[in-house]
Amino acid sequence: MSQFHKVLIANRGEIACRVIRTAKAMGYRTVAVYSEADADAPHVDLADQAVCIGPAPVSESYLRIGNIIQAAHTSGADAIHPGYGFLSENADFATACKDAGMTLVGPPPEAVALMGSKRQSKIAMEAAGVPCIPGYQGDKQDDDTLLKEAQHVGFPLMVKASAGGGGRGMRLVTDDSDLAEQIKSARSEATSAFGSGELILERAILEPRHVEIQVFADQHGNVVYLGERDCSIQRRHQKVVEEAPSPAVDEELRKRMGAAAVLAAESCNYVGAGTVEFLLDTDGSFYFLEMNTRLQVEHPVTELITGTDLVAWQLDVAAGKPLPLTQDDIVLTGHAMEVRLYAEDPAEGFMPQTGLIQSWQPASGEGVRIDDGIRTGQEVTPHYDPMLAKVIAYGKDRDEARRRLIRAVEDSVLTGVHTNKNWLAAILKHENFAAGLSTTAFLNQFGEEESLQPVAPSLAIQGLATLLLRKGMSSHSWNSNGQIRFACRLGSGDQKTALTLINGEGGNWTVSAEEDSAGFTLHSANETTVLCTVAGVRQRFTYTLSHHGLWLNTTTGCYHFQDHTHVAANAESGEGSGEIRASMDGLIVDVLVAEGEAVSRGQTVVVLEAMKMEHPLKAACDGTLSGLSVSSGDQVKVRQILATVSKDEAAA
Known part of the structure; x- marks a missing residue:
């Protein structure tokens, strides 16, 4: 040992x-x-x-x-x-x-190397008898060979980077008219991301489920599987919701997929925790996708339904101990679900966010588990993946787990940076997901539905935010019977709204903006919580206030507001202003336009790298690049002015 x-x-x-x-x-x-x-x-x-x-x-x-x-x-x-x-x-x-x-x-180097190559691992899995997607994984990698082999595979097909993952170097091709361009693009991206331009071709399985099997092997030749996880809801090939067991897998299918996963592990003399990922077709056929030679992000859902600690298993196996359970000992009980809380803004195309976490209050309760690595006062930097925490729930059945997870997501409070919290809750509430019918096409099918779109703050919420921003007023004056009337120019994102507030008796307020008006009642407030009645419903909201503005966590979203009342209009930059600012802290990786050159609205001027992603920053108007203050390799801060476009006379 x-x-x-x-x-x-x-x-x-x-x-x-x-x-x-x-x-x-x-x-x-x-x-x-x-x-x-x-x-x-x-x-x-x-x-x-x-x-x-x-x-x-x-x-x-x-x-x-x-x-x-x-x-x-x-x-x-x-x-x-x-x-x-x-x-x-x-x-x-x-x-x-x-x-x-x-x-x-972890596993031995040989297993890591084999499974790290989609091409080599697929060859090995076919030899071992593990079901694989028809395709081409040969060593001839010239364009002519790939174009020829694609005709044998048929369309639609997937072009995939052999190395790496996360959707990079992956292209769906529906006909051969743009195959050559997609091969070139995938190879370039794969070379940049993984240092290898090696590609494979696979028949595209449309609208499958993504089902993976957790396997574990010790140093004594024992291999078991611990059920499956369904990770079908994905955005850009990144998992969004994970659950165990899969609503599409019955006991007979589970045994067949489990046996195939064990065979995959045995074929490469695997040791430790691993995950064999499959695509599950509508007819019950399943195909090897890849094997992850590590612990998965979503391992907690397996732990909850099997009553195990997989990290403890990893440490014991590494110490030479045999697996603590045989296959017959492993029993699946109840249901578990997990979502990933990211620092990203769904209202801005899921742009990753940076900034100071002003408050982190994870939910708690029966069946709720939070795996996090953050705390209040911590800076979210541009250097790493934007995942902040995992919110997990367990229940006696799928619907109880889902309800508990919705509540846990909604009750977890993070202010200081935008997150995908409300978007996650909306997915969990969606009727397709609630019915257990979701495939990898979920977001393509339903992603544009109104229920999954960010909700703008109501006029009443904007009025409440205005009061909270006026911290110079004491709480008793908020509820004063003497009339208070004031105007405010409230900022939320790129929107600036002129508001007028008038109080009435008993903490009642009326807020007006142009022709619209709304009412709300402020009952009480302390430094972190406000009790109010909005739209006839009495409820408690949390908030944080700093010199950067107000973060107000409500039932429809966590909003960031700023008081622009005393900011000169010409000091603000907005749509079409000509200023190109950094969307977050990051590294300038490319400058595509030289000072003095003409640019058009929507043209990429600078490329910013942050949180493992490249973000094109574009001109908001037609004109000439009259100012450029950065070059490739520069580190920049959020909202820093990087370039300025002087508008064309005709457009001004």
Whole structure:
């Protein structure tokens, strides 16, 4: 058996906290690693020890194999848990741990390398008898060969990068007219993202379910599966909702998929936690997609329905112990669901957000679990993935789990940055999802429905926000019987609204904007909570107030308001102003227009990289680029002016 005593967690955020808690509960000492940007992060405080591994960029810290190994030596750690993401599926890292005499809490390098290549893993799975999607995964990678093989595969087909994941290097092609261009585009993106332009072709299975099997193997030849997870609702190939078990899988199908997943693990001498992902067709046929050689983001739903701690299993298996349960011992009970809380703004095309978390109040209650790695006062930076927390719920059946999850999502309060919270709740409430019918086409089919669109703040909510912004007034004057009348120019996003408020008796207020008016009643307020009646319903809202403005968490959304009453109109930049500002903190990766050149409305001028994504920043009007204050490689702050477009005389 492999004896280790101190575990270094080569990760950050919620998964680092998750692993640290279990490792400490099992009696292991723990070591956190952190970049300079994460010096005050929760996972650093939670561990027994912590070692700085470099500057903020992941390429200089969390992805530096040598820095991780050196941190283990420095701290005396003799085991390394990679979490997910970063180096968790890097065969070179697995080899480096082995060469350094460290116990890697994960599979052997050979299995990581094999399953890290979609092309090689598919060849291996076909040889092992695991059902695979018809396609081409040959070693001839020239364009002519791919174009020829595509005709044999048939349309529609998927062009996929062999390395990596997350939807990058993936293209759906419906006919051969644009196949050559899509191959070129996918190869370019794959080379940039993964350092490999190797591609595979697969027949496209339209509107399947994404169903994955959790497998576990020990060092003694035992392999089991712990049921399935349905991860069909996805946006840009990123999972949005995960649940276990799948509403589309019965016991007979579960056994067949489980057996195929075990066969996949056995074929590559797998050890530890792994996930075999399948596409499930409408006729019950299923096909191997890929194998993730790590713990999954969505592992909590499996833990809840099996009554297990998969991180504890990982540590025990790494220590050489046999699996604690046989296949016959594993029983699925109840239902669990999970959603991922992201720092992103659905109202702005899901643009990732940065900023200070002014308040984080995760929900609690029967059957609710929150896995997070954030806290009040923490900065959300542009350097890492925008996922902040996972909200998970368990129930005796699917609908109880769904109801509990809706409540947990709505009751979790985060102010300071925009999140996808209300969008997640809307998906969980959607009749298609409630009926258990959702496929990977869910957002294509229903994403534009009104129920899934952001809700603008009502006039009454804007009036309440105006009062809260006027913190110079005491609470008793809010409820004063003497008449108070004042005007305000309220800002919310790019919208500026001129409002007039007049109070009445008993805390009643009337708010007017042009021809519209609404009423609300303010009953009481303290520094974080306000009790009011809006649209005839008495309810309590939470809020935070700072020099950056007001964050008001309501039943329709968490809104950010600012008082623009005393801001000169010409000091504000808005649509068509000519100013191109940074949408968030980030790195300028490309400048596409030179100063003095003509630009047209909608033309990309600067490309900003933040939170693992590139964001094109476009001109809002026709004109000439009269000012350019950045160049490629510059770090910029949110709202910083990057360039200025002088409008054409004809357009002015």
